[in-house]
């Protein structure tokens with residue numbers, strides 16, 4: 001089952017010839033979730049071969065132009081392409097003005113519906129849930145209301161040992177019950193404890209997207225054990241004063257947070273275009289947290305499923 005992130009844009013503020021403004025697409029079990037939508041997102045979707053029509057949910061972290069100016073173009077292209085399925089937008093409540101303006105000005109005879117799911121940025125909310133996963137907001141700190149998004153797979157059922165199915169001639173009802181954690185109990189007195197019949201479930205995977213924020217202590221708890229953390233590192237350590245003034249973060253802050261939270265991997269992004277290259281920024285982070293990476297547009301990071309088969313053997 002897929003769980004992978006493709007970076008569409010990793011620049012802060014303004015696009016450069018190499019980096020577009022913020023946008024990403026997360027593929028969870030072949031469902032595609034767009035996260036932020038900077039200018040030119042639809043171009044990047046095409047460039048990196050993401051099928052635009054597979055995107056039904058868009059999550060917007062905050063209402064700064066470099067995170068939302070791609071929406072109009074995307075809305076328009078969907079209409080021209082004859083999109084039929086609903087498009088769900090999750091964002092801070094004030095985006096409604098922008099959506100209403102688009103609908104009034106350009107949205108006559110739209111081929112599809114835009115459904116807005118507003119939230120506030122004062123506390124965490126579960127804003128999306130389906131059979132396999134949830135999305136939660138994480139309030140962050142910036143010059144305007146902003147949230148991060150935490151995508152988590154739901155806990156999975158236990159895995160049943162194949163040889164036990166044959167040995168006990170298990171029926172479908174019994175298999176379902178055992179996978180839910182029950183023992184095998186039969187009227188004839190058969191009793192087999194659950195742990196002899198099953199293997200632990202595959203570990204649920206998680207991805208957290210946090211950008212346009214200063215770093216603050218409670219993030220450590222909120223991001224504990226996340227498999228892949230995208231955290232902004234707009235500035236190098238030398239420019240930490242600038243980071244503080246603009247409510248952004250540095251490489252050192254991102255890496256320190258990743259280390260304290262015990263995440264699997266740190267992916268840094270939202271880079272200031274004042275830096276010719278990211279060597280120093282990356283070196284500062286890896287010195288603190290070796291599993292630190294600097295995002296490039298077009299990169300894909302996959303979180304593999306972890307089977308804990310050995311745990312009970």
Ligand SMILES: [Zn+2]
Nearest residue numbers: 062064142212
């Ligand atoms: Zn911003």
